[in-house]
Amino acid sequence: MARERTFVPYLVVAIFALALAAITGVLLRFGMLYGMPTWAQNFAAVRHAHSHLMYFGWVTLALMALIWCALPRYTGRPLPPAVPWQMTLTALMALLSYPAFWQNGYGLTTIGSAHLPLGAMVSTFNGLTWFFFVGLYVKATWRMPVRPLPVQLWDWAIMLMLLASLGAVGLVGMVFTHAENPFLQQMFLHQFLDLFAVGWFNLALLGVLWSQASETAPLPRWLPTMSLALLLAPTFVLGMSPAVVPEYIFWLVALANVGAAALLAVHLVQIGRLPRRGPLIAWLAFAALAVVIGAAFALLIPGLWREYATGHLRIFYLHDLLLGWISTMLIVLIEARYALASVRWRPVIHTLWAAGVSGMLAALLSMGAPALLPIPMLLSLQIAAWCSVLVATAAILLLIAAASRLRR
Numbered sequence: 001m002a003r004e005r006t007f008v009p010y011l012v013v014a015i016f017a018l019a020l021a022a023i024t025g026v027l028l029r030f031g032m033l034y035g036m037p038t039w040a041q042n043f044a045a046v047r048h049a050h051s052h053l054m055y056f057g058w059v060t061l062a063l064m065a066l067i068w069c070a071l072p073r074y075t076g077r078p079l080p081p082a083v084p085w086q087m088t089l090t091a092l093m094a095l096l097s098y099p100a101f102w103q104n105g106y107g108l109t110t111i112g113s114a115h116l117p118l119g120a121m122v123s124t125f126n127g128l129t130w131f132f133f134v135g136l137y138v139k140a141t142w143r144m145p146v147r148p149l150p151v152q153l154w155d156w157a158i159m160l161m162l163l164a165s166l167g168a169v170g171l172v173g174m175v176f177t178h179a180e181n182p183f184l185q186q187m188f189l190h191q192f193l194d195l196f197a198v199g200w201f202n203l204a205l206l207g208v209l210w211s212q213a214s215e216t217a218p219l220p221r222w223l224p225t226m227s228l229a230l231l232l233a234p235t236f237v238l239g240m241s242p243a244v245v246p247e248y249i250f251w252l253v254a255l256a257n258v259g260a261a262a263l264l265a266v267h268l269v270q271i272g273r274l275p276r277r278g279p280l281i282a283w284l285a286f287a288a289l290a291v292v293i294g295a296a297f298a299l300l301i302p303g304l305w306r307e308y309a310t311g312h313l314r315i316f317y318l319h320d321l322l323l324g325w326i327s328t329m330l331i332v333l334i335e336a337r338y339a340l341a342s343v344r345w346r347p348v349i350h351t352l353w354a355a356g357v358s359g360m361l362a363a364l365l366s367m368g369a370p371a372l373l374p375i376p377m378l379l380s381l382q383i384a385a386w387c388s389v390l391v392a393t394a395a396i397l398l399l400i401a402a403a404s405r406l407r408r
C-alpha cells in the first residue's frame with residue numbers, strides 16, 4: 001500500500017497533463033470553426049504541444065507509474081532506489097514539452113540572439129529520461145528465472161519504445177544538420193510518434209491490464225507477446241505520407257498490420273472471457289480497440305490507404321486508438337488501482353467522458369468518411385468541438401479527484 005501511495009503524485013501530474021492537453025484540444029477544435037485566437041496563432045505548433053503533452057505527460061508517465069507499482073509483485077524485490085528520481089525527471093521534462101512546442105513546434109524559436117530548436121531539444125531530454133527508466137527496469141527485472149506474461153509484454157513494449165526513440169534521434173539529427181529529405185523526415189517522424197503509440201502504449205497497457213486481471217483470475221495459458229511486437233514494429237510506415245511510400249512496401253506493411261490486428265484480437269477475446277469486466281466505460285475502450293482491429297483489415301481494400309491516409313480519417317483513427325482505446329483503458333486501470341473519484345462523482349465523470357469521446361469520434365468519422373456517417377461538415381465540426389468540451393470537463397474532474405486523493 002505504501003508503494004502504491006508513492007506513485008499517486010506522478011499520476012496527479014499525468015492527469016494534469018491529460019486535462020491541459022485536452023483543453024488545448026478544445027482550443028484546436030474551436031480554432032477550426034472560428035479561427036485561432038491571437039495568442040495561439042500557429043495551429044501546427046499548438047497541435048504539437050497538444051500531442052506531445054498527451055504522449056509524454058499523460059500516457060507515458062501514467063504507464064510508467066502503473067508498471068513500477070506492479071513490478072515488485074513479479075520480481076519479489078523492492079524497486080531500485082533511483083525510481084522516484086527517474087519519475088520526477090520524466091514528469092518535469094514532459095511538462096516542459098508543452099511550452100517548448102507551443103510557439104514553433106519542431107522549428108526554430110528565437111530567444112535573445114539565439115535560434116533554438118526547442119521542440120527537438122525537449123524531445124531529446126524526454127528521451128534521456130526514458131532511457132533512465134529502461135536502465136532501471138532492466139536492473140529491476142535482471143535474471144528473473146521466469147518472466148510472467150505482464151513482464152514479457154512490458155519487455156517488448158520497452159523494445160519498441162527504444163526503436164521509436166531512434167526516430168526521435170533521426171529527427172533531431174535532421175534539425176541540427178539542416179537536412180531536407182522528405183522521405184527521411186516522414187520516416188523518422190512516424191517511427192517516433194506512431195511506433196511510440198502503437199508499440200509502447202499498446203503493449204505496456206496490455207501488460208498492466210493482464211497484471212491487474214491476474215489478481216482475481218488465472219491468466220490464459222498463451223497470449224501473443226513477441227509475435228505481436230514484431231508485427232507491430234513496421235506498421236508506423238502506414239502513418240507516413242503515401243506520396244513517399246512505394247506500393248510494394250505498403251503491401252508488406254499492410255499484411256504485417258493485419259497479422260498484428262489478429263493477435264490484438266486474441267487479447268481482446270481473452271479479455272472478454274474475464275469474470276470481472278470493469279466499469280461500463282471499459283466497453284467503450286474495447287469497442288475502440290475493435291475499430292482499430294477492423295481498420296487493419298479495411299486497409300487491404302486497394303487504394304483506400306492512398307486516398308484517406310492523410311485526411312480527416314487519419315485523425316479519426318488516431319483518436320480512436322489514443323483517446324478511445326488507450327486513454328479510456330488507462331483511466332479504468334488507474335481507477336481500479338487507486339479509486340480516485342468518490343462513488344458519487346465517478347458516474348458523472350464516466351458519463352461525460354463516454355458521451356464526449358463517442359460523440360467526438362462519430363463526428364471525426366463523419367468528416368473522414370461521409371458515406372459511412374452522413375452529417376453535414378459544419379455540423380460535424382460543431383459536434384466534435386462541443387463533445388471535446390465534455391472530455392476536457394471529465395479530465396478536469398478526474399484531476400480534482402486525484403488531487404484530493406493526494407491530500408487524503
Ligand code: HEM
Nearest residue numbers: 022025026028029047051054055315322323327388391392
Ligand atoms: C479531449 C480530447 C482531444 C481533443 C479535443 C483532441 C483534439 C485534437 C485536434 C483538434 C487535433 C488536430 C486535428 C487536425 O489537424 O485535423 C489533434 C491532433 C492530434 N492529437 Fe488529439 N485530441 C484529443 C485527445 C488526444 C489524445 C488522448 C491523444 C494521445 C494520447 C491525442 C493525440 C493527437 C495526435 C498524435 C494528433 C496529431 C498531431 C499531428 O499530426 O501533429 N489527442 N487532436
